[in-house]
Amino acid sequence: MGIVKRVNSKKNRALLLQLVKTDFKLRYQGSVVGYLWSLLRPLFMFLILYVVFTTVFPLGRGVPHYPVYLFVGIILWNFFAEMTQQSLGSIVGRGDLIRKIRIPRWMVVFSTSLNALINLGLNLVVLMVFMALNHVAPLATLLWLPLIVIEVYIFGLGISFFLAALFVKYRDIQYVWELILQAGFYLTPILYPLTRIENPTFQKILFMNPMAQAIQDARYALVSHDNAIVTIWRAFDGGWYALFPFAVVIALFCVGITYFRNQQNSFAENL
Amino acid sequence: MGKDKGHLVITDDPNDDIAIRVEGVYKSFRLPHNKQSSLKGSLINLVSRGDRTFETQEVLNDVTFGIKKGEFFGIVGRNGSGKSTLLKMLAGIYAPSTGKIITNGSLTPFIELGVGFNPELTGRENVYMNGALLGFSESEVFEMYDDIVSFAEIERFMDQKLKNYSSGMQVRLAFSIAIRAKSDILLIDEVLAVGDAAFQQKCYAYFDKLKEENRTIVLVTHDMSAVNRFCDRALLIENGKIKAIGKPSKVSNQYTLDNIEAPSKRNDTSRLRLNNGVKKLDIELRKPAYKQSENLVFDIKYELDNANPIDFGISILSQNLSIIEQNTKGIEIDTTPHKELTLTFTIPLRMLNAGQYRIDVAAFDRPSFSLQAFHVDAATLYIKQNGDVRGGILNEVGTWAQK
Numbered sequence: 190m191g192i193v194k195r196v197n198s199k200k201n202r203a204l205l206l207q208l209v210k211t212d213f214k215l216r217y218q219g220s221v222v223g224y225l226w227s228l229l230r231p232l233f234m235f236l237i238l239y240v241v242f243t244t245v246f247p248l249g250r251g252v253p254h255y256p257v258y259l260f261v262g263i264i265l266w267n268f269f270a271e272m273t274q275q276s277l278g279s280i281v282g283r284g285d286l287i288r289k290i291r292i293p294r295w296m297v298v299f300s301t302s303l304n305a306l307i308n309l310g311l312n313l314v315v316l317m318v319f320m321a322l323n324h325v326a327p328l329a330t331l332l333w334l335p336l337i338v339i340e341v342y343i344f345g346l347g348i349s350f351f352l353a354a355l356f357v358k359y360r361d362i363q364y365v366w367e368l369i370l371q372a373g374f375y376l377t378p379i380l381y382p383l384t385r386i387e388n389p390t391f392q393k394i395l396f397m398n399p400m401a402q403a404i405q406d407a408r409y410a411l412v413s414h415d416n417a418i419v420t421i422w423r424a425f426d427g428g429w430y431a432l433f434p435f436a437v438v439i440a441l442f443c444v445g446i447t448y449f450r451n452q453q454n455s456f457a458e459n460l
Numbered sequence: 461m462g463k464d465k466g467h468l469v470i471t472d473d474p475n476d477d478i479a480i481r482v483e484g485v486y487k488s489f490r491l492p493h494n495k496q497s498s499l500k501g502s503l504i505n506l507v508s509r510g511d512r513t514f515e516t517q518e519v520l521n522d523v524t525f526g527i528k529k530g531e532f533f534g535i536v537g538r539n540g541s542g543k544s545t546l547l548k549m550l551a552g553i554y555a556p557s558t559g560k561i562i563t564n565g566s567l568t569p570f571i572e573l574g575v576g577f578n579p580e581l582t583g584r585e586n587v588y589m590n591g592a593l594l595g596f597s598e599s600e601v602f603e604m605y606d607d608i609v610s611f612a613e614i615e616r617f618m619d620q621k622l623k624n625y626s627s628g629m630q631v632r633l634a635f636s637i638a639i640r641a642k643s644d645i646l647l648i649d650e651v652l653a654v655g656d657a658a659f660q661q662k663c664y665a666y667f668d669k670l671k672e673e674n675r676t677i678v679l680v681t682h683d684m685s686a687v688n689r690f691c692d693r694a695l696l697i698e699n700g701k702i703k704a705i706g707k708p709s710k711v712s713n714q715y716t717l718d719n720i721e722a723p724s725k726r727n728d729t730s731r732l733r734l735n736n737g738v739k740k741l742d743i744e745l746r747k748p749a750y751k752q753s754e755n756l757v758f759d760i761k762y763e764l765d766n767a768n769p770i771d772f773g774i775s776i777l778s779q780n781l782s783i784i785e786q787n788t789k790g791i792e793i794d795t796t797p798h799k800e801l802t803l804t805f806t807i808p809l810r811m812l813n814a815g816q817y818r819i820d821v822a823a824f825d826r827p828s829f830s831l832q833a834f835h836v837d838a839a840t841l842y843i844k845q846n847g848d849v850r851g852g853i854l855n856e857v858g859t860w861a862q863k
Contacts, residue, residue, distance in 0.1 A: 200595040207592035211578065211585070218580050289571040290593060291552040454555035457548070458489060 208300035262379035272305035276349030330410040347442030383419040466556030485559030534694035565644030574634030579623035612636035737765035738833035769826035
């Protein structure tokens with residue numbers, strides 16, 4: 190596809206930089222603390238969930254460093270949700286550019302996703318501080334984290350391209366996707382440890398979701414190798430089925446890109 | 461889903477002296493009668509396919525032409541003729557339905573001034589954003605930043621948000637950035653329509669500069685004087701087809717003539733009142749438009765029920781004000797009943813200035829002069845300009861002398 194070559198062209202790099210900068214500046218336009226919100230939002234969400242799930246419904250008992258465990262899940266999920274939701278409206282939102290200049294369409298979605306990635310980066314810094322405060326011993330598996338982030342990013346990007354193109358034609362997708370994300374939040378083991386689900390078949394079914402696999406892997410890599418943190422390898426006991434989530438990521442990415450490429454010529458007309 | 465099969469090829473071949481090639485391009489839009497941009501509508505339509513109604517609007521129909529490198533090329537046509545769609549296809553914004561478009565070299569479209577301007581960003585930030593859209597890196601914009609700002613004459617406002625700018629300031633800033641575009645091919649759509657006379661002068665100066673630099677320009681416009689002044693060649697497009705292509709003078713004359721012809725075909729304000737034995741009363745102009753040097757010749761077509769003596773009167777009006785009135789008093793009139801008869805009227809037009817005039821015709825009973833029939837706005841007369849434009853309705857009346 191030559192996408193790397195296209196990103197590397199001087200013109201496209203300059204444009205991408207400006208698109209990302211503009212999004213960044215406009216995100217919290219007119220708010221007092223501005224960009225701090227992208228850190229405060231997941232932090233507050235964490236605080237609420239933490240209080241609820243340690244005092245009211247103590248789900249996290251038996252999980253080492255449950256606060257950190259919870260926080261890892263929240264920021265990865267937030268990254269995925271934010272990226273897909275914002276990309277969904279990106280083509281429509283940049284309609285003025287699409288209808289009037291020759292701007293590579295993919296760049297609009299790509300720049301939005303990069304902004305989500307920047308946000309994730311900031312949140313990961315907060316996470317590291319948080320880990321230090323919680324006396325989580327750094328693990329060598331920390332080095333896996335970039336790979337896990339790349340996996341979630343590719344997963345989100347495929348879906349983003351698909352949704353952004355679909356939204357041009359069907360404006361309901363926004364609400365449908367909101368509902369899917371809501372359901373996804375509870376289908377993904379973010380709040381509850383997987384050890385709570387005793388039926389191994391259910392565990393395996395839940396792991397078909399790449400977000401479940403990625404979040405559990407991230408927890409394993411960052412927080413603890415304790416058996417209370419069930420990863421897909423543990424659930425499938427090393428079987429090849431454990432590669433299923435990666436296949437989902439690649440398949441959805443291809444579907445998303447293909448659909449986007451097929452639709453992109455008619456964006457200007459359909460907007 | 462009605463996929464477009466045509467395509468756009470972007471090349472950069474310095475050995476090819478053609479900048480843009482348009483080959484057998486068709487473009488149609490599907491316009492659903494009730495736009496289904498919701499899932500529910502689509503689901504309903506999936507179930508009952510028969511109910512889905514849409515119109516296919518043909519916008520361009522087999523368009524083929526080429527533009528050479530270094531050419532200043534004009535595209536003219538009435539609103540809705542397809543010229544803006546054509547420009548958007550050259551720009552790669554719309555895809556052709558069938559056919560092929562090849563653009564050779566870097567290209568920048570100016571469909572509108574200030575595309576991508578964001579009211580929430582400062583003038584400075586918008587300059588960088590807009591510069592990037594034109595293909596400039598940050599350091600390149602940084603180098604020309606001072607020139608851009610001073611040309612736009614808004615130095616003091618650059619750190620204010622764009623939403624606090626007047627529309628004139630926004631246009632000046634946008635134009636000041638736009639003219640930095642270094643592309644081989646520039647597509648310009650009606651940019652001149654915005655702004656005042658001073659701004660138009662700036663645009664014209666820019667066009668002159670572009671011509672000197674031998675850049676390839678495609679200009680879509682309604683302004684025939686700009687076509688004649690700048691274009692090397694021009695294209696007239698009508699109902700999606702090429703009507704004329706070639707010398708700008710030829711194309712602009714054709715366009716002007718078409719615009720004169722078109723309205724006279726539909727005379728909506730025409731009112732006819734017939735009674736007392738007059739069955740028909742019409743005016744037929746011999747030509748759609750006249751020059752000042754010509755004689756106006758028209759026929760009054762009438763048909764009568766009886767052979768009673770009758771008189772006709774005509775009146776030429778400008779904006780409801782009657783300028784010339786003539787009647788047939790004392791002239792022999794044929795009153796053979798039940799037969800269409802013709803009475804011809806001739807008048808030199810040299811005393812009238814160019815413009816649009818209305819002709820009324822009436823029939824009167826001969827001795828009593830009582831009104832028998834009246835056709836208001838029976839015809840519209842267009843007089844074309846001969847030489848300089850003059851004010852007033854009457855032409856060259858009076859002489860000057862100095863003591």
